[in-house]
Amino acid sequence: MNFIALKMLLGDRAKYIGIVIGLTFASLLITQQLGIFAGIMTRTFSFLSDVGLPDIWVVDPQVKYIDDIRPMRDTMVLRVRGVEGVQWAVPLYKGSLAVRRTDGTYQSCIVIGLDDETLMGGPPGMVTGNLWNLRKSGGVIVDQAGAAGKLAHILPGGKRVPLKVGDEMEINDNWSVVVGICKVTQTFQTNPVIYTTYSSATSFAPSQRLLLSFVTVKAKPGQDLNALCQRIERATGLRAYTRNNFKMVTFLYYLKYTGIPINFLTAVVLGFLVGIAISGQTFYNFTLDNLRYFGTLKAMGAKNGMLLRMILLQALVVGGVGYGLGVGAASAWGLIIGGRTQLAFRLPWHLLVISAVAVLVICLGSAALSIRKVMKLEPAMVFRS
Amino acid sequence: MSTAIKPTTPKTAVAVCCEGVTKTFGEGNVAVQALRGVNLEVRNGELLMLVGPSGCGKTTLISVLAGVLRRDGGACAVFGQDYNRMSEDETTSFRGANIGFVFQAFNLIPTLTTAENVATPLIINGAKPHAAVSHAREILIQVGFDDRMMRSLPQDISGGQQQRVAIARSLVHNPRLIVCDEPTSALDSETGRKVMELMRELAVGKDRALIVVTHDARIFDFADRIAEMNDGVITRVVDSPSELKSMQEKVD
Numbered sequence: 001m002n003f004i005a006l007k008m009l010l011g012d013r014a015k016y017i018g019i020v021i022g023l024t025f026a027s028l029l030i031t032q033q034l035g036i037f038a039g040i041m042t043r044t045f046s047f048l049s050d051v052g053l054p055d056i057w058v059v060d061p062q063v064k065y066i067d068d069i070r071p072m073r074d075t076m077v078l079r080v081r082g083v084e085g086v087q088w089a090v091p092l093y094k095g096s097l098a099v100r101r102t103d104g105t106y107q108s109c110i111v112i113g114l115d116d117e118t119l120m121g122g123p124p125g126m127v128t129g130n131l132w133n134l135r136k137s138g139g140v141i142v143d144q145a146g147a148a149g150k151l152a153h154i155l156p157g158g159k160r161v162p163l164k165v166g167d168e169m170e171i172n173d174n175w176s177v178v179v180g181i182c183k184v185t186q187t188f189q190t191n192p193v194i195y196t197t198y199s200s201a202t203s204f205a206p207s208q209r210l211l212l213s214f215v216t217v218k219a220k221p222g223q224d225l226n227a228l229c230q231r232i233e234r235a236t237g238l239r240a241y242t243r244n245n246f247k248m249v250t251f252l253y254y255l256k257y258t259g260i261p262i263n264f265l266t267a268v269v270l271g272f273l274v275g276i277a278i279s280g281q282t283f284y285n286f287t288l289d290n291l292r293y294f295g296t297l298k299a300m301g302a303k304n305g306m307l308l309r310m311i312l313l314q315a316l317v318v319g320g321v322g323y324g325l326g327v328g329a330a331s332a333w334g335l336i337i338g339g340r341t342q343l344a345f346r347l348p349w350h351l352l353v354i355s356a357v358a359v360l361v362i363c364l365g366s367a368a369l370s371i372r373k374v375m376k377l378e379p380a381m382v383f384r385s
Numbered sequence: 386m387s388t389a390i391k392p393t394t395p396k397t398a399v400a401v402c403c404e405g406v407t408k409t410f411g412e413g414n415v416a417v418q419a420l421r422g423v424n425l426e427v428r429n430g431e432l433l434m435l436v437g438p439s440g441c442g443k444t445t446l447i448s449v450l451a452g453v454l455r456r457d458g459g460a461c462a463v464f465g466q467d468y469n470r471m472s473e474d475e476t477t478s479f480r481g482a483n484i485g486f487v488f489q490a491f492n493l494i495p496t497l498t499t500a501e502n503v504a505t506p507l508i509i510n511g512a513k514p515h516a517a518v519s520h521a522r523e524i525l526i527q528v529g530f531d532d533r534m535m536r537s538l539p540q541d542i543s544g545g546q547q548q549r550v551a552i553a554r555s556l557v558h559n560p561r562l563i564v565c566d567e568p569t570s571a572l573d574s575e576t577g578r579k580v581m582e583l584m585r586e587l588a589v590g591k592d593r594a595l596i597v598v599t600h601d602a603r604i605f606d607f608a609d610r611i612a613e614m615n616d617g618v619i620t621r622v623v624d625s626p627s628e629l630k631s632m633q634e635k636v637d
Contacts, residue, residue, distance in 0.1 A: 001508060001509070003501075003508060003514040004494070004497065004501075004505065004508060007494075007496050007497050007501065008494060008496050008497075010496070011495070011496020011497070012496055292492060293492065293494045293495075296486075296488070296492040296494070297505070297509065298453075298477070299451070299453050299480065299486055300480065300481060300484075300486060300505065300506050300509055301477055301478065301480045301481015301482065301484075301506065301509045301510065302477070302481070302509045303474055303477050303478070304473075306509070378453070378454070379453040379454075379480075380448040380453040380454040382453070382486070382488060382492060383444045383447065383448055383453070383488070383489075383566050
């Protein structure tokens with residue numbers, strides 16, 4: 001009966017294409033919006049992802065997420081180092097400082113100050129230059145996107161010339177020189193990221209009593225990280241998070257206190273409803289149009305179970321094709337647009353599963369209506385003209 | 386390939402035997418008694434025509450005889466089997482194995498080729514599509530189809546050809562009872578006669594009975610017997626040529 005079911009479905013080209021387009025659109029919209037949502041939410045903790053070596057991040061107890069900087073006393077580094085189970089602990093500065101561009105305008109940048117001795121917490125990848133050059137006086141490393149974008153020199157004709165090693169710039173009225181270009185994961189704020197040493201960063205920053213943003217900690221091998229966090233908190237009165245916990249705290253903060261989820265959820269629900277409206281309706285109409293033939297099959301000996309399997313197969317085929325096209329289109333869109341712009345787009349397998357489940361629900365919902373109609377069909381209807 | 390469906394019941398001289406069959410649609414004030422106690426016997430190897438005015442219950446009666454509609458009362462055995470004693474699934478299986486259908490509007494699935502349409506009863510009975518289509522092509526050759534026509538879709542062939550496909554479909558699984566509802570009403574006179582000639586030639590056999598519901602007096606001479614129905618009952622059954630002629634004149 002699969003043969004007949006597929007011939008019935010594929011033979012009615014107009015309806016088949018209509019159903020598939022509806023499901024493709026639904027799948028595309030759901031996958032794309034979830035992909036952008038995932039991309040944006042991943043950017044909220046991109047700094048944590050880039051600084052991969054530390055196991056634990058120690059912050060002021062009032063800190064609610066990674067960008068919520070509450071400076072601490074520098075001596076806290078020493079206190080954390082004294083906690084049992086800590087292999088090393090280094091200071092990290094993170095702050096937003098104004099950079100004066102060559103055209104005289106200012107650009108807000110994220111400045112990261114790395115421990116002067118170890119340079120722990122540096123960028124995940126270098127494009128040009130060397131991390132150790134940060135030790136040169138006023139040395140800074142600028143992220144590639146920032147160097148080519150917001151910090152680029154703008155020539156009189158409007159042409160942008162990316163920053164390069166050796167270029168000078170002013171950070172908060174302090175002279176600095178570019179010693180390297182690096183790659184970083186795009187941040188949520190999309191501001192350029194500048195790496196320098198902790199001492200340089202704190203000298204660039206406006207004068208204030210407390211400047212230490214984070215203490216990053218590496219645990220000794222075999223340590224229970226949660227237990228170590230508790231020991232650090234008891235010893236220092238600060239808050240200690242494992243890297244994953246800090247990511248989750250940041251993620252949940254953005255989830256709770258921004259309108260991001262509801263905006264994307266609205267688009268996802270819209271995609272789902274469009275799928276139901278277009279595909280469900282078209283699929284149901286397709287069944288209604290074929291009701292006479294389902295009745296004929298029933299009269300000729302097809303049991304309800306056979307007809308049920310036929311309709312489910314038809315629903316799953318259009319669902320599979322629509323899902324594949326939708327996810328393919330969303331992926332292509334992400335690759336093409338994401339490669340050329342700063343689009344936040346990620347497509348982890350979880351999203352593919354969510355999208356597949358959504359399309360499956362649309363298909364089964366559409367099929368359920370049709371199945372109900374066919375199950376209740378009296379085979380005697382075939383004799384009615 | 387099991388294209389020939391084995392009969393589920395022993396061969397008897399009587400294919401269908403009904404006594405006092407009743408069927409009512411609706412309830413209360415809107416109830417319509419379509420069958421008011423039908424007595425009818427259809428023998429193996431005969432072509433019985435069921436005639437009568439519109440609304441007299443002919444279609445209801447063949448629906449009951451074909452097992453697509455449950456009777457309310459009376460007794461009815463088709464090859465010794467009583468549908469009312471079978472479950473829904475058993476009735477469906479019985480239909481699949483023993484009953485062939487020819488419809489007024491042909492009811493050919495428009496997205497299947499003619500050969501695939503003919504193969505449908507075999508596929509329903511569990512045959513593989515490829516084998517079923519091969520067997521269907523053999524039957525289609527018997528109704529005069531060539532290779533090109535077998536690959537055609539129903540909408541690409543004439544009404545007479547569509548009815549020949551429907552006849553082939555009703556025969557392909559070798560059923561013991563074929564019910565035809567107005568098989569010639571959508572066809573012109575000559576095509577209608579050709580279709581009936583084909584049915585007589587291919588469908589009527591020693592172990593098979595045909596019941597044809599018709600208004601078309603031009604095809605009465607193809608019948609072995611004619612049962613006249615009126616107001617939900619069989620009023621008379623005739624089988625002599627003169628009675629046929631007088632009935633034909635009466636219908637005209």
